[in-house]
Amino acid sequence: MATLLIIGASRGLGLEFVRQYAAAGWRVLATVRDPLSGRAASEAGAEIYVCDIGDPASIKRLAASLDGTPIDLLLHNAGIYGANPPFGEIDPADLIEVYRVNTVAPLLVAQAFAGHLVGPKLFAVLSSMMGSIADNSSGGSYAYRASKAALNMVIKTLSLDLAERGIVPVALSPGWVRTEMGGPAAPLSPTEAVSGLRAALGGVKAADSGSFIHVDGSRLPW
Numbered sequence: 001m002a003t004l005l006i007i008g009a010s011r012g013l014g015l016e017f018v019r020q021y022a023a024a025g026w027r028v029l030a031t032v033r034d035p036l037s038g039r040a041a042s043e044a045g046a047e048i049y050v051c052d053i054g055d056p057a058s059i060k061r062l063a064a065s066l067d068g069t070p071i072d073l074l075l076h077n078a079g080i081y082g083a084n085p086p087f088g089e090i091d092p093a094d095l096i097e098v099y100r101v102n103t104v105a106p107l108l109v110a111q112a113f114a115g116h117l118v119g120p121k122l123f124a125v126l127s128s129m130m131g132s133i134a135d136n137s138s139g140g141s142y143a144y145r146a147s148k149a150a151l152n153m154v155i156k157t158l159s160l161d162l163a164e165r166g167i168v169p170v171a172l173s174p175g176w177v178r179t180e181m182g183g184p185a186a187p188l189s190p191t192e193a194v195s196g197l198r199a200a201l202g203g204v205k206a207a208d209s210g211s212f213i214h215v216d217g218s219r220l221p222w
């Protein structure tokens with residue numbers, strides 16, 4: 001039985017990943033920040049762990065508690081939109097907080113869990129089209145855009161640094177999805193987005209290491 005560790009599974013896309021991978025017969029290990037928010041993931045079949053990715057010590061504790069547990073797919077889903085005031089009202093603290101959660105934490109997770117990855121050794125992070133420099137035609141959202149663009153660079157760099165260990169890091173774009181972050185106007189349901197991403201992940205090969213993969217399986221420009 002293949003094992004998924006998903007970081008950030010209380011709601012939204014993370015919870016839907018739990019539901020779909022558990023239904024497909026995977027062993028699912030799922031993290032939440034608040035144990036009380038792990039109920040839905042637990043009911044969907046996941047084993048629940050507590051981790052606040054904004055706290056490096058919490059990431060290390062999680063890795064230690066899973067020491068010796070082989071993981072086939074590590075899916076780093078947790079992320080925040082944060083405060084994104086317009087140009088002229090930028091507060092450095094807003095940018096740093098979003099960067100800490102969206103960019104630094106996934107790198108620390110990769111560092112803490114590289115030794116746990118086995119089998120296909122896939123490390124996937126939820127990035128965003130908003131992190132694509134090539135796709136940016138509307139501006140704004142400095143904190144979120146910069147954090148995901150930097151996350152994309154982290155993934156590309158990990159793909160080079162971890163190649164010898166056979167670990168394949170990829171960045172995923174779920175499209176615009178109806179979650180707390182995406183809001184009610186988004187065109188995709190979590191079920192549709194996660195189905196698309198699971199299909200894309202199922203086809204990832206070593207040659208795809210360091211790529212930016214859209215929900216429809218296409219490759220996105222950085």
Ligand SMILES: NC(=O)c1ccc[n+]([C@@H]2O[C@H](COP(=O)([O-])OP(=O)(O)OC[C@H]3O[C@@H](n4cnc5c(N)ncnc54)[C@H](OP(=O)(O)O)[C@@H]3O)[C@@H](O)[C@H]2O)c1
Pocket residue numbers: 007008009010011012013014032033034037051052053054055077078079080081101126127128129173174175176177178179180181182183186
């Ligand atoms: N929805 C979209 O349209 C969209 C588009 C592009 C990319 N994405 C990306 O997809 C991922 C999931 O988004 P979503 O739409 O499902 O968002 P969401 O509904 O807001 O869920 C965010 C998840 O991240 C967790 N999280 C936030 N900060 C955390 C922290 N410090 N430690 C641990 N967990 C933390 C939340 O846990 P709590 O319940 O504890 O807050 C929650 O489980 C994010 O990385 C997001 O940037 C989403």
